Amino acid sequence: MKKGFLVILFFALLGNTASVMAQIEPEDIAMATDQYQDSFYESLKQKGIENYDKAIVSLEKCIKLKPNDAVAYFELGKNYLALKQYRNAQDSFEKATQLDPKNKWFWSGIYDVSFETKNYPLAIETIQKIIVFDEEYKDDLITLYMITNQFDKALVAINEMNDKFGKSSDREIYKNQILSQGKYQNAEIGNLISEIKKNPKEESNYINLIFLYSKGEETEKALDVAKQLAKEIPTSEWAQVSLFKGYIDANQADKAIKAMNVILSSSKIDSKIKHRTLNEFLIYVNKNPQYAPDLEKAISYFDNDKEIDVAKEIGKFYHSKNQFENAIKYYEKELKSNSDTDRETNLLLLEAYTQAKQFEPLTKRAMYMIEVYPSQPQFYYYAGLGNNQMKQFKNAKTVLEMGLDYVVDDVKLEANFNIQLGEAYNGLGDAKKKEEYFLKANEVLKKKK
Known part of the structure; x- marks a missing residue:
């Protein structure tokens, strides 16, 4: 005051x-x-x-x-x-x-x-x-509007003061408090669009507008603003967002990678934009695998990201494309970087090991997870499958019989347990037990229908 x-x-x-x-x-x-x-x-x-x-x-x-x-x-x-x-x-x-x-x-x-x-x-x-008598006292008026929850009037006064005297830290704090309430964001979007028209060389207005669009899940609008920024201020870090997209579309890989690294290393750029940039580069690398090392470097920028497990998401991407070797690499990276006992990531990794026919690491990982989650039947199943494939039939029989007790209301998993037990007994030379478990598997599947 x-x-x-x-x-x-x-x-x-x-x-x-x-x-x-x-x-x-x-x-x-x-x-x-x-x-x-x-x-x-x-x-x-x-x-x-x-x-x-x-x-x-x-x-x-x-x-x-x-x-x-x-x-x-x-x-x-x-x-x-x-x-x-x-x-x-x-x-x-x-x-x-x-x-x-x-x-x-x-x-x-x-x-x-x-x-x-x-x-x-x-x-x-x-x-x-x-x-x-003294217009600078409007800062006091803004404080009073904030105290009395007259946020619409406060926002108008803040924009007027910023326009006339430049921004201040107190006003920016107030503004962020107001804009945290979604209903005021449309008014601010209109104000920022107007400010950009008046002063197209002021970077902060573009950045604030991109932030509001990103917060509202309007990513396309955010990218349009970044494109406009790139035209007016090509040296801006945010301008690289638009430039990256243009380089990717034009198949100018070296320039795209350079722009991407600026985006991912920036402390100013919103994480949603970073994730979108990485995803676009991932799709590009899927068609141009020679740039996989650059993808590895890009992922390292997200090592401390608490919002999304980037390596796991990339693993899922390759998994969905049936590129199991690549999926395994990223699942293993995720487990190494974060908790190696994450249940979902481990189950995805075990499935990828199975599809890639990597039965030794499959068995080793599954047995480790049994120690961590002793009542989770999926890990017993993968351990039994891996042992069967490595012709360790006795071990397979033991672990499958233990795990079957934990199967509850999962018809497909129960049938698979019986099939693997049949395979284990077949490997042990017990044809009668083999047929018995194969018949059980069929009966279980009939129940499902």
Whole structure:
């Protein structure tokens, strides 16, 4: 809050009363002036050492000598305010404004009282009068709007102040608080579009608009803004978002990779945009596998990303394309970088091992996961399958029989257990048990139908 210190103005007031004093004897004028000055200086002295009561007594003498002295009333108000005698303080400040309504400091006295007493409607009314004299007081008005939850008015005032005086840290904090409530974002989007038209070389407006579009899941609009930014300010980090897309479409791999690395290493660019950039490059690498090393480097930028497990998502991408060797590489990377006991990632990895016919790592990983999740039947199944494929039929039989007890309401998994047990007994030379388990598998599948 702005606080004003009033330069002593009583000399000017003497000039205003010259015509009245001309009718009085010179000796009387000198005496009255001396008494006023002595009392006024005494009040300042007492206020300076926090003897506010004594200061008030001296100021009352001043007012008795000059009943229409606005400065004395203003000083009187400040002393009452220091004593927290708010009613007296306000009356004194109001008297000062009545005598001199064009002095902003007198109005600021009323504002100080209203703010301290939390009379915010009066504070807003008063600060609006002060703004007429000094527009920078609109920052105080913004604070009052925030306190009283008048966010729409605050947002308008913030944009006006930013436009006229430049941005301030306090205003940016307020603005972010307002925009965290979605209903105000459309108004801000309109404001930013207008600001970009007025000043196309101001990067921050593009970035804020991209952020709002990204937050609202309007990624295409965000990319359009990035494209506009690239045209106006090609050196901007955000401009690389648009340039990357253009380079990819034009099959200019080296330029695209360079732009991508700027995007992924930037602390300014939104994570959603980074993920989209990586995904586009992943699709490109799928068609152009010679750039796989660049994909590896790109993924490293996300090692500390808490929102998305990037390596796992890339593994899923290759999994869906039946490129199981690549899927395995990224699942293993994910488990190495984060928790190696993540259930979903391990199940995906075991399925990829199976499809890639990598039965030794399949069996080893499945047995490890049985120790971690001893009641999860899927891990027993993969351990049994792996042992069967490596002709370790006794081990397969043991682990499959243990795991079958944990299968509940999963017909497909139960049937698969019986098939693998049949294979285990077949490997052990027990044809009767083999047929028994194969028949059980068929019966279970019939139940499913």
